[in-house]
Amino acid sequence: MPEILDPASPKPRVRFAPSPTGFLHVGSARTFIFNWLYARHNGGTMILRLDDTDVERNTQASVDSIFDGLKWLNLGWDEEYKQSERMxxxxxxxxxxxxxxxxxxxxxxxHTGDAEKSGAQGTWLFNPGxxxxxxxxxxxxxxxxxxxxxxxxxxxxxxxxxxxxxxxxxxxxxxxxxxxxxxxxxxxxxxxxHLASCADDSDLRISHIIRGQDHLSNTYKHILIFEAAGCKPPQFAHLPLLVAPDGTKLSKRRHGPVVSVTTYRDAGFLSEAFINFLCLLGWSPKNDRENMSLQELTDIFSLEGINRSNAVVNFKEASVGRAPSPADNSQISPDVIPNPPRVVIPPLPHVVIPSEARDLGLAAAEDTFDPKALWLNAEHIRALPVEELSARLLPIVRAAGFDVTPEKMLRITPLIRERIKLLRDVLSAADFFFVDQLPPYDPAELIPQKGDAAMAMKVLSRAREVLAKIEFKHDPLDQALRAAALELGVKAGQMFQPIRLAVCGRKNAPPLFETLEVLGKETTLARIEQALAMTQQ
RNA sequence: GGCGCUAUCGUCUAGGGGUUAGGACGGAAGAUUCUCAAUCUUCAAACCCGGGUUCGAUUCCCGGUAGCGCUACCA
The missing domain is CATH 3.90.800.10 (Glutamyl-tRNA Synthetase; Domain 3)
Known part of the structure; x- marks a missing residue:
């Protein structure tokens, strides 16, 4: 319930007023964020109001989806209202x-509809008589x-x-x-x-209406209502619209799940990175700062930094998990589906066979989102303390069916922290830490640069001997394996690469010694053994 | 159709009567490391068009064009 404030209070009262007719999309999320930032920056009040006066189109599923999205944003609000209760x-x-x-x-x-709409000349102003x-x-x-x-x-x-x-x-x-x-x-x-919105804005003593520019021309009507009702209109600030790469407004039907907030959540965005990204669309701090924490954003946000032209969210259209459409032949319009299908999930490592397929799965997810969003997410991931990042990664790994202890996750995290852009990437970046049995790989990949099968054999068997008798710590591993390379007359890289492949099951992985350290002697030797067996065939 | 809003690299943007038009992402090349990533360096890349004002317009004004929004007993 609203606290009673001094009406002359200089503290702003702002609101986010979604209508529950679809899922929460990125444009709405940005509107929420800008309102929130404005409120927090000025020590004001953030209000959430469900504008649910369209009984025909409102759905509970949509309400749930909006709360889902807002909950993930994790910004919170101070007061909450439902228009349908204030009629x-x-x-x-x-x-x-x-x-x-x-x-x-x-x-x-x-009006029954479009019949006269299509052929209409001029503007309808009122019904005669x-x-x-x-x-x-x-x-x-x-x-x-x-x-x-x-x-x-x-x-x-x-x-x-x-x-x-x-x-x-x-x-x-x-x-x-x-x-x-x-x-x-x-x-x-x-x-x-129009009526409900103005009546509520006035009753809730909203001081600033910050909303999408699609309401700019509606504002004249609102001014008329405020004045007719004897109320002082609030201040207005209209936000440039977020549009798709094709210039049209964001729509689930046309652009797929990339427009839904929950898609970003499920793909492994950090909400703080997502917020950061959205803030950069249509607003600028004018000082070249881009990577910012919530606190920084709150400190420097101001209406003056908002610009007037639409901003495109540069995603790749429809490359993300297209609805499994033919299957669900529900009659409701796609825009009304509350929780769109999730992004293509990189196939689980222990299920997938060729490593290329894994990479492709990952690429599909990464290519989908605006590159800047991805970059910012990677930046925010790297900025997180290892403990925190590890704690965020753990549930994702477990949800994928891997049994990993928090302790082990904490040791893995620093190794992949600079190698993931999305939290979900942990599954493909660290898969070999989680599985007992490596997925099959082509033994030919064991052959080092400028080497042959014999060299691979030689390196691996030597590695087996050396590794069996040393401590699995970075420095000893480093020294022992370099020494071994020297003895064998191969380059360090030619020594490390077959081992990396044997142990990780692929060419690209975190640094070798750290990896071996986390993996442990037993697993390492077993995997080298396996590799050796494969080269023999 | 009517009314309105907008227009700087591919994208997000800074700037503003005289600038080598700045930054970031992405791209390319190189450095570095045991691969990848990260990091660093370098490069390519933009003022929608036409008039006007002015000594001088990308910047100001007008027009055009394009995009978008509104034009519902939707929000």
Missing amino acids: DLHRKTAWTIFEKGLAYRDFTPA ARELSRTESDRRAAAGEPFALRFRVPRDGGQLVRFADAVYGEQVKAAADIEDFALLRSDGMPTY
Whole structure:
């Protein structure tokens, strides 16, 4: 419940007001973040309000999805409301406007749709005759039970102008004559978005409305409502839209799950990196800083840094886990599906055969997201203390079916920390630490650069001897294996590479000595043994 | 169709009447290391078009074009 604040308080009150008609997408998430940042920067209040006045399209699944996404963002909010529980207020506001003569009943049946829309020339402003209906006539028909919508009586003459100052887009002016008589109440008595939104913003004493630019032209209507209701309009700040690489607005149908916040979560983004990334779209600190912590963002965020042109989220379209579509032939529109299918999950190492396939699986996920988001995520991963990163990795590894102790994970983490861009990459980057049995690999890969099968044999058998009798610590391993290489007359690289392959099952892996140290003598020797057996065939 | 908003490298952006138009991601090349990654160095890459104002416009003004938004008893 709202705390009672001094109405003259300089502390801003902002709100994020999603309508639960689809999953939380990245554009909405950014709006939430900017509101939150503004509130926190100024010591204000962040309000979450579910704008659920469209009973037809609202779904509980969507509400869940929005909370899912916001929970992951982990920013929190101070107050929470649901518009559907405040309809008395909305209606009261509507009738107040009506009593002032600034709204009228329109008994015209609702537009049935696109029929006239396609062929429409010019702009529809109001239904003929409705505006002029006398109050007594209007009251009589209403009393007789005739359905009507309540419409705002937009001033039609005198060349009136509606104006407001937008913190981002500057002074905005529009001729009232160009604004249609929009509805306040539907014929079923339900408030419309415009009415409910303004009534609530005023009642909740919202000081700043920070929202998508798609509402810029709606704002004139809102100004009209605020004024008709006798309220002072809040400050407005419209945000440039986030669009897809093709320039169109983000949509699940067209662009797939990449537009959903939960996709980023499931792919292994750190929420702080995701937030950082979103902040850089349409806003700039103007000092070339890019990699920023939440605290830094909070400290330097300001409305002045917001720019006016749309920003593209540079993802690769539809390369991410396309809906398993033909299977689910649900009739609901794709935009309404609350939790889109997850990203292609890199196949589990112990299931997959060729290492190329593994790499491809990973590449698919990485190619999907905006490269900058990936880079920032990698930066944030590296900035995390090892303990923290390890703790975040562990549940992912376990969920993939590997039994790893926190202690072992903590030893593995420093080895892969600079090699992963997404948390999920741990599965492909550290797979060989988790499995008992390495997936099969081509024995030909054991052959070192500028070497042959004989050299591989020679190196591996020598390694087997040497490793059997030394301590598995970085320095001794380093010295012993280099010495062995010297004895055998091969280059260090030619010595290390067959061992790496035998032990990791692939060519690219973390540094050898650290790896052996974590893997331990027993596993290492067993894998070298296996490799030797393979080269013999 | 009407009304509105926007326009700097591929992408995110800084800048602003005179600049070698800056940074970042991504790309390319090189250095480095036992591979990969990380790191470092270097390179390629942009002011939508046309008028006007001005000694001088990428910057200011107008027009065009393009993109986007609104134009519902959706939000």
